[in-house]
Amino acid sequence: MTSRTDSQSEVNTEEKAEARDNTRKVFVRTYGCQMNVYDSDRMTDVLASEGYTAATSLEDADLVLLNTCHIREKAAEKVYSELGRIRKVKEERAKNGKPMMIGVAGCVAQAEGEEIARRAPIVDLVVGPQSYHRLPKLLGQAASGTKVVETEFDIDAKFDHLSEQAAAPVRKRPPAAFLTVQEGCDKFCTFCVVPYTRGAEVSRSVSQIVTEAEQMAAAGVREVTLLGQNVNAYHGEAEDGSVWGLGRLLRRLAEVDGLDRLRYTTSHPRDMDDDLIAAHRDLESLMPYLHLPVQSGSDNILKAMNRKHTRDEYFRLIDRIRDVVPNIALSGDFIVGFPGETDQDFEDTMDLIRRVEYGSAFSFKYSPRPGTPGASMEAQVPEDIKSTRLAELQALLSDQQRAFNASRLGMTFNVLLEKTGRQPGQLVGKSPWLQAVQLDAPETLIGSIQAVEIVEIGANSLFGRLIGGQDESVQARHKAGPKVLKEAAFDA
Ligand code: SAH
Ligand code: SF4
Numbered sequence: 319m320t321s322r323t324d325s326q327s328e329v330n331t332e333e334k335a336e337a338r339d340n341t342r343k344v345f346v347r348t349y350g351c352q353m354n355v356y357d358s359d360r361m362t363d364v365l366a367s368e369g370y371t372a373a374t375s376l377e378d379a380d381l382v383l384l385n386t387c388h389i390r391e392k393a394a395e396k397v398y399s400e401l402g403r404i405r406k407v408k409e410e411r412a413k414n415g416k417p418m419m420i421g422v423a424g425c426v427a428q429a430e431g432e433e434i435a436r437r438a439p440i441v442d443l444v445v446g447p448q449s450y451h452r453l454p455k456l457l458g459q460a461a462s463g464t465k466v467v468e469t470e471f472d473i474d475a476k477f478d479h480l481s482e483q484a485a486a487p488v489r490k491r492p493p494a495a496f497l498t499v500q501e502g503c504d505k506f507c508t509f510c511v512v513p514y515t516r517g518a519e520v521s522r523s524v525s526q527i528v529t530e531a532e533q534m535a536a537a538g539v540r541e542v543t544l545l546g547q548n549v550n551a552y553h554g555e556a557e558d559g560s561v562w563g564l565g566r567l568l569r570r571l572a573e574v575d576g577l578d579r580l581r582y583t584t585s586h587p588r589d590m591d592d593d594l595i596a597a598h599r600d601l602e603s604l605m606p607y608l609h610l611p612v613q614s615g616s617d618n619i620l621k622a623m624n625r626k627h628t629r630d631e632y633f634r635l636i637d638r639i640r641d642v643v644p645n646i647a648l649s650g651d652f653i654v655g656f657p658g659e660t661d662q663d664f665e666d667t668m669d670l671i672r673r674v675e676y677g678s679a680f681s682f683k684y685s686p687r688p689g690t691p692g693a694s695m696e697a698q699v700p701e702d703i704k705s706t707r708l709a710e711l712q713a714l715l716s717d718q719q720r721a722f723n724a725s726r727l728g729m730t731f732n733v734l735l736e737k738t739g740r741q742p743g744q745l746v747g748k749s750p751w752l753q754a755v756q757l758d759a760p761e762t763l764i765g766s767i768q769a770v771e772i773v774e775i776g777a778n779s780l781f782g783r784l785i786g787g788q789d790e791s792v793q794a795r796h797k798a799g800p801k802v803l804k805e806a807a808f809d810a
């Protein structure tokens with residue numbers, strides 16, 4: 319049970335490489351959350367229209383873009399040391415008369431701005447997440463020798479422009495892909511940098527999202543995960559001027575031909591409204607998985623974190639979700655060692671985990687982020703106590719994950735086959751509950767949904783056997799209209 323961002327996921331664009339030497343080549347290295355993965359893809363699209371193709375390696379790149387994450391401690395320092403390594407490659411290339419431009423994008427770019435250009439003179443361009451649509455212009459300026467630092471917040475312009483990009487002729491896409499529907503956050507949890515790096519909450523319009531989803535389906539995408547820092551706070555404008563929530567948007571997307579599976583992440587407990595819960599009941603294509611971070615099980619700490627709900631409200635919410643989808647896999651994020659966390663507060667978190675029973679979860683030691691209220695709170699918890707608590711919490715979460723995985727043994731369900739596995743003849747796919755499933759199957763089945771029987775449970779994945787033939791039951795399109803339950807998400 320490790321974290322997405324502790325280990326800083328790295329994605330390069332190798333697989334998109336083409337063997338054309340006369341074009342300029344870009345190498346994008348991505349850190350952090352899925353939204354950065356989505357943004358890197360969009361940057362690649364924008365640059366493709368300028369004639370850039372993907373470089374197979376750093377050494378081969380005319381342009382290097384680091385798409386950075388600022389959520390962890392020493393994030394900026396790590397970017398500076400990475401830039402140090404890239405400088406050596408740049409110097410090597412220069413000896414052969416080949417220039418290399420270097421850009422820093424993402425949340426560290428947004429947070430550090432000018433400081434990056436000052437501390438790392440090899441950087442030609444610093445660009446924040448809201449300015450990617452301006453990349454070609456900014457690169458043009460940088461190429462003429464001007465250092466460019468662009469960290470304006472103009473998110474509407476970004477979405478408008480990226481939609482035009484997406485309307486360009488579609489390239490083949492993998493079977494499972496991300497689609498950003500909402501960006502930024504107004505919650506201001508006292509530990510978190512996201513409201514500062516991504517800005518205020520903005521939702522894309524329904525028509526932009528539907529158009530992009532249709533294009534994705536046409537390009538071979540079968541499963542779309544809707545992304546937002548606070549995705550269930552989605553409130554986008556529909557064509558008739560009305561404002562739709564996430565539940566309504568999901569119902570619309572369930573009608574897009576070819577999209578067999580829908581997911582969304584990350585949700586805040588405060589924004590889990592009745593229509594969204596009802597969508598889980600009504601939409602067959604909405605997968606039975608919900609990432610609903612609670613961070614802590616102690617009311618004192620939840621308050622200090624400014625999470626805006628109590629532990630009891632979280633329990634009641636989970637009950638309402640499980641009433642509708644009893645087999646849902648719940649996932650969460652936890653922080654141990656937030657300032658002021660006592661042994662009893664930590665015990666309350668352990669108790670919450672025991673009561674909820676998670677299918678998977680991410681957990682972190684609290685790390686003070688400069689500029690956030692938590693960083694200047696008194697009663698910071700010593701590192702060794704954080705480590706002990708994290709180990710205890712992760713052991714419990716691992717047990718729960720193992721039990722959840724083991725409960726799938728002998729079951730037959732649909733798996734979306736996504737890519738080849740490590741062994742020859744092996745494919746890897748995803749269960750409805752977002753578990754990795756490995757099985758022997760021909761490559762021609764990549765991109766299809768197959769009925770698979772689970773025959774063995776591994777540490778991190780399930781092993782399955784192809785039952786043969788596609789299970790058509792999931793293909794059924796759901797046309798159920800919006801049904802709204804009476805209760806509000808929270809009493810407040
Ligand atoms: N929008 C998401 C959070 C994005 S950050 C949400 O509201 O859940 C992903 C996770 O990183 C958070 O859920 C939190 O558990 C963790 N995190 C964020 N800031 C942190 C900090 N300062 N120290 C430790 N963990 C942190
Ligand atoms: Fe950060 Fe809280 Fe917003 Fe999530 S809801 S992005 S943790 S401020």
Ligand code: F3S
Binds near residue numbers: 353511
């Ligand atoms: Fe990191 Fe920015 Fe995402 S700080 S987690 S890349 S929103």
